[in-house]
Amino acid sequence: MPDHSPLIQSLRTAVAGAPDDVPLRLHLAELLVAGGHHDEAVAEVAVALQHAPGDAQARELMTRAMGAPPQAPEAPAQTPQAPSSPPTGFNWQAAEDQVGDVVPPRFVEPPQTADGSGDPGDAAAWEVEAPDGVRLADVGGMQDVKDRLEAAFLAPLRNPELRKLYGKSLRGGLLLYGPPGCGKTFIARAVAGELGANFLSISINDVLDMWMGNSERNMHEVFETARRQAPCVLFLDELDALGAKRSRTAHSGMRNTVNQLLTELDGIDAGANEGVFVLAATNVPWDVDNALRRPGRLDRTLLVLPPDAPAREAILRYHLRDRPVAGVDLRKLAKATDGLSGADLAHLCEAGAERALLDSARTGTVRMIGMKDLLDAAATISPSSDPWFASARNVAMFANEGGMYDDLVTYLKKKRKL
Incomplete structure (x- = not known):
């Protein structure tokens, strides 16, 4: 940095203490221009113009700092004059481009109004994924789940002639529930792939807003x-929150918000949701509003x-595919990881x-991942679904109105947890 006079150094200190003081900053810029420090003057005037875009003195000073001929002085007036227009012949756009690196934009996004309405609900804000080729065949094992999906959801939608004959609307609503970490989101993507449909995944963070009505x-x-x-396929994740x-x-x-969700599921008018397949997922279906x-x-x-043995084998194969393994018996490992x-x-x-x-x-010798490594790791991992089944057991025993959780009761009895 070039040497400056003590006055300029003092003014710099004063400006740092009062960054919004435009006259003080312009006085500093004036001295910098007079001393031949034009680049530093441009930076100071640019900041001043951010605070006072229409300031005539700042514009005139920017003209001199950028090296353009100064505007001819005006005759003295007894009454205040309106701010003068930019000097003719000076390219303000070029000046703005030149100082853009010196003074970054004050705002990345347009400011919101006091009620938050400055953030419009733009359709571009929701990321819709095109079909990516994931199908139910890519879901390892879980044949019972696939069969039920086919019978209750996919078969009617794959046969337009039969659907038309029986008056079946091209609408669908399916709630996936179960313990966390068992692939509900992946199954929803696979359903979208089976239908050749776009996929839109929404959670509470995408919907909830601090402003009333948003x-x-x-x-x-x-x-x-x-x-x-x-x-x-519209996938509503964490439905118990939404x-x-x-x-x-x-x-x-x-x-x-729940009322609005009910309204949207019904459709604003007849056929409004034609072609929209709503899938939702939750770990706690008993906390979901009954009207949904x-x-x-x-x-x-x-x-x-939780995945069955074929599914566990497929999942293990997937997660070990790019790792250096040797002598791993996936079938034996899948059997040892039940639950x-x-x-x-x-x-x-x-x-x-x-x-x-x-x-x-530790040994300084690189070795492969072996069966013992994986079995030892398995011995230290408790099923994360156990707390969920502890809660679900009470629901299955005392809140199974209308047979809503019959599948859960059957599973718990099979596993002797009921």
Whole structure:
């Protein structure tokens, strides 16, 4: 940095203490121009113009700092004059481009109004994924789940002639429930692939807003986007948060959001949701508002359980495919991991790889991941679904109105947990 006079140094200190003081900053810039420090003067005037875009003195000073001929002085006036227009012949756009690196934009996005309405519900805000080729065949094992999906959801939608004959609407609502980490989201993507439909995944973070009325508007925009992109699978993740029981919701804003969701599921008019297939997932279906599960809405349910042996083998193969393994018996490993969820199995592969890595670092000899590494890791992992089944057991025993959780009861009895 060039040497400056003590006065300029003092003014710099004063400007740092009062960055919004435009006259003080312009006085500093004036001295910098007089001293031949034009680049530094440009930076100071640019900041001043951010605070006072129409300041005539700042514009005139910028002209001199940029090296353009100064504007001819005006005759003195007894009354205040309106700010003069920019000097003729000076390219302000070029000046703005030149100082753009010196003074970054003050705002990345346009400011919102006081009620938040400056953030419009733009359809572009919702990311719709085109069909990516994932099919049910890519879901390892879980044949019971696939069969039920085919019978209750996919078969009627794949046969337009039969659907027309029997007056079946091209609408669908299916609720996937079960312990966490068992692949509900992946199954929803596979359903979209089976239908050749677009996929739009929404969670509470995409809908909930701090401003009154914006959450309902966001919910409407989500459905409008799905309707425009039909055929489209709209996946509502964490439905217990988006559609919690209104009787237990103290805040009126959340109750209104649930009401809006019900309205959108019904469609604004006849056929509005044609081609929109609504899938939802939750770990706690007993916390979902009962109105969401009435006929015509999410009226079909499917229990997604921890993966069976073929599914566990497929998941283990997937997570070990790019790792250096040797002598791993996937069938034996799948048998030893009964009850683990898909997320648990991914963690098991990470833990087994970590054991081999640490041993290689300790001995100085790189070795492969072996069966013992994975079995030892499996012995330290408890099924993450156990707490869920502990809660679900009480629901299955005392709150199975209308046979809503018959599948869960059957599974618990099979596993002797009921």
